[in-house]
């Protein structure tokens with residue numbers, strides 16, 4: 001059993017908490033929050049299944065953290081992934097962190113702009129299906145002081161009962177384009193004063 005120390009806590013969302021792996025600083029372990037069971041477990045199973053599917057397709061783990069399997073921990077069942085870190089070793093922060101701070105966004109505007117485009121290309125090239133893309137589920141990995149990538153840490157996979165998009169490329173492409181449009185419009189709504197987003201996605205003032 002893996003003994004996770006509370007001091008290795010990284011962050012949490014609505015369902016899971018993320019900890020640094022006790023034996024490997026480049027991995028993280030995600031465990032369900034104590035109050036969450038049922039639906040969250042189904043979500044986890046869907047994610048695991050979809051990751052297996054991506055492994056078979058040989059998807060490069062550049063904008064998705066690699067999945068390293070399940071482990072039993074003192075905090076319940078855990079899921080091991082690459083822990084996304086910046087070039088200086090700091091754990092990468094999510095996009096919400098960057099977009100909520102006008103100055104921080106401006107400091108990384110050029111890198112963020114390229115990172116948005118790279119992520120869109122990556123999803124389309126590898127036909128990666130996601131649930132709705134949300135800022136809190138993307139981390140911005142600074143690869144140097146002025147370059148970076150957006151990595152999707154949550155909500156990948158196809159929740160459909162018959163996941164036809166997994167097998168028919170043009171349907172996947174359409175779905176990915178729709179998800180991207182929705183992502184952009186939600187960002188513009190969530191951060192109406194963010195100058196970077198306005199100019200990137202060309203909204204007139």
Ligand SMILES: Nc1ncnc2c1ncn2[C@@H]1O[C@H](COP(=O)(O)OP(=O)(O)OP(=O)(O)O)[C@@H](O)[C@H]1O
Nearest residue numbers: 011012013014015016018082083084094136153154
């Ligand atoms: N592989 C990772 N590397 C670095 N940070 C991560 C990683 N995975 C998650 N995080 C951080 O932990 C936070 C919560 O993780 P995650 O989104 O997996 O939890 P969740 O409860 O499933 O989220 P949600 O509320 O969207 O359902 C993220 O917003 C991110 O800041």
Ligand SMILES: [Mg+2]
Nearest residue numbers: 013136137154
């Ligand atoms: Mg999340």
